[in-house]
Amino acid sequence: MSEPGSAGKSITTWLEPLRSVLDPCRRVDWGRLTALGDALDQALANHPVGADLPAGAERSRRLRAVRRELAARGHSSGEPGLFQLLVQFVCGYSDIDLRDATGLGHGTLIARHGSPQTRERWLPRLGAGELAGIAITEPHGGSRPAETRTSAAVGEDGTWLVNGCKTWISRLTEATVFVVFFRAPDGQLVAAAVDAAQPGLRRRPIPPTGLAGWTWGVLELDAVRVHQEDVLHGDGMALLREHFAGYRPLVTATALGGAAAVFDTVAERLSARQTSGELARLRDSALISLGRAHVQLVTSLLGTVMAARFAEVGHVEAELWGAATKAHGIDTANSVVSDLALLLGASGFRADCQASKIRRDLSGLLFADGIHDSLYRTAGRHHTTSANPVVPAPRARLEPVSMTA
Numbered sequence: 534m535s536e537p538g539s540a541g542k543s544i545t546t547w548l549e550p551l552r553s554v555l556d557p558c559r560r561v562d563w564g565r566l567t568a569l570g571d572a573l574d575q576a577l578a579n580h581p582v583g584a585d586l587p588a589g590a591e592r593s594r595r596l597r598a599v600r601r602e603l604a605a606r607g608h609s610s611g612e613p614g615l616f617q618l619l620v621q622f623v624c625g626y627s628d629i630d631l632r633d634a635t636g637l638g639h640g641t642l643i644a645r646h647g648s649p650q651t652r653e654r655w656l657p658r659l660g661a662g663e664l665a666g667i668a669i670t671e672p673h674g675g676s677r678p679a680e681t682r683t684s685a686a687v688g689e690d691g692t693w694l695v696n697g698c699k700t701w702i703s704r705l706t707e708a709t710v711f712v713v714f715f716r717a718p719d720g721q722l723v724a725a726a727v728d729a730a731q732p733g734l735r736r737r738p739i740p741p742t743g744l745a746g747w748t749w750g751v752l753e754l755d756a757v758r759v760h761q762e763d764v765l766h767g768d769g770m771a772l773l774r775e776h777f778a779g780y781r782p783l784v785t786a787t788a789l790g791g792a793a794a795v796f797d798t799v800a801e802r803l804s805a806r807q808t809s810g811e812l813a814r815l816r817d818s819a820l821i822s823l824g825r826a827h828v829q830l831v832t833s834l835l836g837t838v839m840a841a842r843f844a845e846v847g848h849v850e851a852e853l854w855g856a857a858t859k860a861h862g863i864d865t866a867n868s869v870v871s872d873l874a875l876l877l878g879a880s881g882f883r884a885d886c887q888a889s890k891i892r893r894d895l896s897g898l899l900f901a902d903g904i905h906d907s908l909y910r911t912a913g914r915h916h917t918t919s920a921n922p923v924v925p926a927p928r929a930r931l932e933p934v935s936m937t938a
């Protein structure tokens with residue numbers, strides 16, 4: 534397995550058989566999903582990103598070319614809820630590095646909470662294939678965004694000047710806009726859309742173990758100018774909670790797609806070895822591993838669909854389910870893949886083997902978009918306190934931030 538899995542196959546073998554439970558109200562345009570799968574396969578034929586293509590500038594360029602090509606074919610904008618979740622599964626099946634192949638990604642924050650000027654400035658560019666990054670984590674610990682130290686001071690002309698250091702930032706050199714979280718001059722946590730070309734932004738890339746399609750590392754802000762219209766409407770913590778309630782199911786679906794690709798490879802390899810006579814019979818232990826893996830992946834996907842639906846409708850437990858199903862789904866994907874990888878033998882240990890790459894990428898998702906002990910802790914706290922955390926107020930009720938504070 535050195536090539537990405539076919540997007541079309543992920544739809545026919547994994548999603549179509551579950552159609553009646555995934556989409557009981559027939560909200561998804563399945564013809565459009567199939568068209569997207571075909572377009573993705575075509576874009577990957579034009580810009581191959583097999584596991585034999587190492588991380589680096591060329592890989593990053595091709596991934597962006599895939600995103601732009603899909604955008605040009607009308608598969609750019611993040612459609613709400615279930616459709617985008619299924620797209621993420623399809624993209625993850627092809628390669629987890631394709632997690633930004635379509636959709637607004639973190640640009641959703643701009644779409645939902647940006648001023649008219651900011652939306653007008655960035656949404657057409659994101660829709661045409663550019664990328665949004667997010668900068669929350671700081672060196673003292675990403676699991677505590679309430680303790681954010683990056684802060685703004687009021688400049689001479691009344692605009693804000695933001696200083697601080699963000700770390701472990703993905704899409705470090707690829708993003709054209711970052712949604713940056715910092716303290717407003719009044720101490721309130723806020724977020725703003727910051728042009729990646731702004732003076733005062735300095736980047737220090739760090740080589741990651743996995744998820745290496747995009748560059749990753751430190752983003753320093755030295756008097757980065759933020760205008761009133763750049764500041765997203767609403768309290769930063771509320772924005773974070775609302776955003777990740779919807780974003781985490783997308784990440785989880787991508788991971789489960791990657792694990793499903795490994796499952797198919799292993800099942801096909803074993804079948805081929807048996808058919809050719811190389812193996813007289815398949816051991817029960819291998820069959821048990823496959824049977825267990827399949828049901829684990831499918832039930833995790835169904836849980837993820839539930840979390841996405843909760844986020845879509847603004848359910849009171851959307852944040853909780855987004856966190857818990859992310860931790861559970863990605864733990865499941867990791868354990869399934871490490872279990873099944875043995876059945877590929879030593880060939881599955883080659884660095885240029887797609888299954889090896891999927892393992893490396895999945896390990897990164899244990900940290901990215903919420904580290905798992907923190908996510909399970911959120912769920913545990915919910916089950917043990919009466920004052921349960923709830924999703925933030927709907928957009929209409931979030932107050933604009935004053936620049937003069």
Ligand SMILES: Cc1cc2nc3c(=O)[nH]c(=O)nc-3n(C[C@H](O)[C@H](O)[C@H](O)COP(=O)(O)OP(=O)(O)OC[C@H]3O[C@@H](n4cnc5c(N)ncnc54)[C@H](O)[C@@H]3O)c2cc1C
Nearest residue numbers: 667668669670674675676701702703744897900901902904
């Ligand atoms: C591949 C990848 C991509 C990422 N992309 C981005 C990105 O684009 N933007 C971004 O902002 N961030 C990004 N991150 C950062 C990610 O969100 C953080 O790694 C994550 O939030 C955890 O933060 P941390 O690594 O600083 O760990 P910490 O917050 O330092 O936590 C480390 C451990 O300490 C534990 N801990 C925390 N407090 C306590 C306590 N009081 N007592 C005991 N234990 C405690 C935590 O639960 C955790 O197990 C990315 C990370 C990875 C790996």
